[in-house]
């Protein structure tokens with residue numbers, strides 16, 4: 001018999017309780033000092049690991065400390081800093097255009113609403129939700145590769161489209177837990193619920209997971 005929303009919510013809360021114990025310090029794995037830096041780091045993280053982005057951003061943020069520095073950057077120079085994150089030509093173009101729009105439309109500040117963030121070049125719902133949750137305390141579901149995979153394995157969604165996964169999780173995860181839950185999914189994906197070889201036998205939430213491999 002399939003679970004209804006209420007039962008999924010109840011199970012999710014039990015998983016969240018365990019996550020709070022084992023990932024008490026779960027946080028964004030990108031390093032940043034300001035909303036602008038997180039906005040840029042998240043764009044760099046597309047098709048790249050957070051660890052690689054964290055290797056690149058210290059020199060990048062030193063060279064371009066303000067939104068104006070990014071907006072006026074020479075593409076060739078900026079791209080040299082971010083080349084190793086992949087898709088660097090597109091990322092360079094988007095970062096410069098994004099910062100120019102921050103200046104022209106938002107007084108040089110990172111906006112605090114989804115609708116405004118989505119007007120920025122290179123910014124999709126994943127980036128917007130991450131910035132809103134981590135910088136401004138606005139609840140939201142960040143669907144990255146870990147969150148999508150684990151949500152499906154845990155039976156919280158059947159969807160693969162990130163927006164549909166986000167909508168399914170919004171119905172199940174309480175607002176005040178949403179940002180933290182998504183960070184925990186990243187930690188859990190790395191620690192136990194690997195894409196190819198999940199370690200279900202040792203998984204602390206295995207008794208709450210319909211997909212556990214016996």
Ligand code: SF4
Pocket residue numbers: 153154192193194198199200201203204205206209210211212213
């Ligand atoms: S039981 Fe297995 S599939 Fe379920 S969350 Fe744990 S590692 Fe992932």
